[in-house]
Amino acid sequence: MSQPVTPTTARADVIIVGGGLMGAATAFFSRQRGLSVILLERDLVGQYASGTNFGNVRRQGRFLPQLPLANRSRVIWGRLPELIGEDVEFLPSGHVRVAFKQQDSARLEQYAQDCKPYGLELELYSGRKAVERFPMLSPDVDCASFSPLDGHANPRLAAPAFGRAARRAGATVLEGAEVTNITRTSEDFVVETAKSQRFTAPLLQISSGAWAQKMAAAFGENLPFTPKAPQMGVTEPVPYRIQPVIGYASWVEEEGVYLRQVKRGNIIFGGGQRGTVDLVAKRARLDPLNTVRQMPHLERILPDFARLRVIRTWAGIEGYTEDDLPVMGPSARIPGLYYAFGFCGHGFQLGPGVGATMADLLATGQTEIPLAPFSIARFAQPSAQ
Template sequence: MTAFARVPARADVIIVGGGFMGAATAFFLRTHGLSVILLERDLVGQAASGTNFGNVRRQGRYLPQLPLSNRSREIWGRLPELIGEDAEFLPAGHILVTTSEEDGARLEQYARDCKPWGLDLTMMTGDQARAMFPMVGPDIRAVSYSPHDGHANPRLAAPAFGRAARRAGARVVEQAEVVSIDRNSEDFTVETADGNRYHAPLLQISSGAWGRAMAATFEEDVPMAPQGPQMGVTEPLPYRIHPVIGSASSVTEEGVYLRQVKRGNIVFGGGRRSTADLATKRARLDPMNTLRQMPYLARLVPAMARLRVIRTWSGVEGYVQDSLPIMGPSDRIPGLFYAFGFCGHGFQLGPGVGATMAELIATGRTDIPLDPFHVSRFQRTVPTHTAP
């Protein structure tokens, strides 16, 4: 055998897609003792997992998603002991603010509804919030405060789990573009562009916005479209904005959010999303959207009006028609699992998704309710979810 011969590789599980969900699943599968091959087309965490806003929030989520979100928050709190890195997670709190009475009433209703799901929120008037958070603008009338949420660095999180998975014994293969997936009576066979083939009886598709095409090869289509969120970062100023601040407005253009990192820069995003192209792996950056964001950001924090924007960016994300992810087993193919389409709100869920999918794959069960996210829901009528 020459040094250049391609050797088939086999494991208990193959994961296609090395974003946050895939890398975290690979790590947790190793804690269950299963062998894992993680295939990533580019670099681990390079796509949406590394270009998002970095929000680690629970409030505002679809209520049946809170058990998963709560599990994930618990894992975020012990990342250093678990994987040896903290991904710059700051549990500095998260506040949703509004300038309208109608949106304020919706926040109050959500605060009541989420309590049985294990999330306690504090409602404040604008004056009460400004006493606690002096940077909040004078137009803010109502605030919902989640003290244990926060933010982290998306450029660090998925790669950290990828490194931890490799240290735990997973085979992590980067620059491995998948060109075909086949299944016989025993195994899935995944072939990559370099001609290598990988075999396993179990397969998880975690390829983000590209997950729809892969699921469709197994005759499970998902109404999902690629889009690009619009984000930017300002010049630094003294660190004083501790919580993440987001608008709870029901008006798309007003739905902006921001956070300050300890280096002083303010990261922001929200408003309209742009188009994205799966073939080129690029999302269109719209400079006009940055201009539209600024007055709404200044309404949240007036100091934003005086800051220079030093960089803007976007990334390719998959948005499912009902704004909920695809997560759980295939409805048609034994041994096939999905974890993709997190609609721009998957970063906080990453560790919990990994732990839950690994548990499901390794044991056949999980206590986290996944039925609302099952791919089979598109065979029946499901109400569209709109988060506060």
């Protein structure tokens, strides 16, 4: 996606560091709000977590105060082909969470009550009714919670499509632009790259995913942060029969698997234990034993899964905070500095909404979406202040 002429120096209203889905969507929506934008991506747009995640466009089960953001994002997903001019295979085919244990079913029932005030309507199916409604499910399912307007999309396409749309809208999107140094003058952030490019802007957004912690720390805002590698896989294609995304609602990490069938026929799956990450080599360590461990749980949800063959596996590089919530919003220390990173494995659905919300902040300094729970201030150490 590198542009024909690489500027060696340029100034804009905002510089976005990191071209994942968050950065690319922010670039696009910032252009819509009339800001001039430079997006700097170290490698290729959407290459890491944004391009390798499961592709869930799921609202149910989220941290409740995150639902306004997720709802906003869902509206944008629905407008996507028109908005960005490219199809990213968004299928609003619904999302099912299944529970096998009564205590897990009770949590699904509670959540279905609690999310109503946020405008999320779920359908609950208990016992036999679950299999009647979703015949592909195991008869052992105790409860199925269905979110009819959720769905899934192709993560390999989404972030690059936003990047191209941002460029068509006039943003400068530079790939292969590794940021090596950020300083702040009285009015501007000065961002330098490994190719000795130098960019300046009064506003800066850090959305470099698993690599963002170091950049935030450089601004005196460190936080406990762990990169992890969620593991995905895909089966051979079979006739398209499974419309909704299906997730195993369990609070045991290893059981928490999920799957979706794409129209091409393959079933994509993920979940369970996460692998480790080498941030320097930029490689996720995929452990094929985790794939083996996923199998019985996938079969437990979808008995026919056992008749298929797995043809490929992969892992991504995602950043996790201690409380499993992202860092999103203004810096608590530096005016003009904004963060959107650390989405803890649930950022894909939020991506477009994050882009629109960050554009609100960058353009006006405020947004109607409540972001307090995601402020980096929650990690501030009293002694460091």
